[in-house]
Amino acid sequence: MGLSTVLRFTLGALFVCSGCVKITRFGHAIVPDVHKSMAKDFGKFLRVAPFKGYIKITSVQYMHIVGYTELLAGMLLLTNNLAALAALILTVVMASAAHTHYKLKDPVGKIAFPACLACACLYLVVCGKGRKKEKSD
Known part of the structure; x- marks a missing residue:
């Protein structure tokens, strides 16, 4: 099992769980504080969102949009269907x-975690499934 496979499964599981916490009552019941x-x-995120002048949504709707995106893209990573596309979408979401x-001038720790996830997703886009190995002569 290669690095891309392990990373794909790990990120897939992480984003499925993260998406579920954002969109379901189950997430609220398991980790209500989170x-x-x-x-x-x-x-707070909605105040600095680049689309704030164009679309009127509530913070809960915004959280659900991100949650459904993470859930669906995470499921695609786990099933390996359209994994590169899912990783690209998650790269944009995490960046x-x-x-x-x-x-928002948050502490570096709050910036670093999604930045690292974006880099990991980008690795899957560039080096993941679908890349042909070069043959040596």
Whole structure:
């Protein structure tokens, strides 16, 4: 089992869990403090969102959009269907999350985690499934 496979499964499971916490009552029941904190945080994120002047959504709707995106893309990573596309979408989501934390002047730890996830997802886009190995002569 190669690095790409391990990374794909790990990221897939992480994003499925993260998406579920954001969108389901199950997530709220299991980790109520995290769910409540996320809903509050998404209100702050909405203030610096690049689309805020174009689309009117609530912080909970924003959290659900991100949650469904993470859940679906994570499932695609786990099933290896359209894994490169899913990884690309998650790269954009996590890079946006890192940028949002930067704009809010959050501590480096809150910026670094989504930035590292974005890099890991980008690795899957560039080096993951579908890349042909070069033959040596």
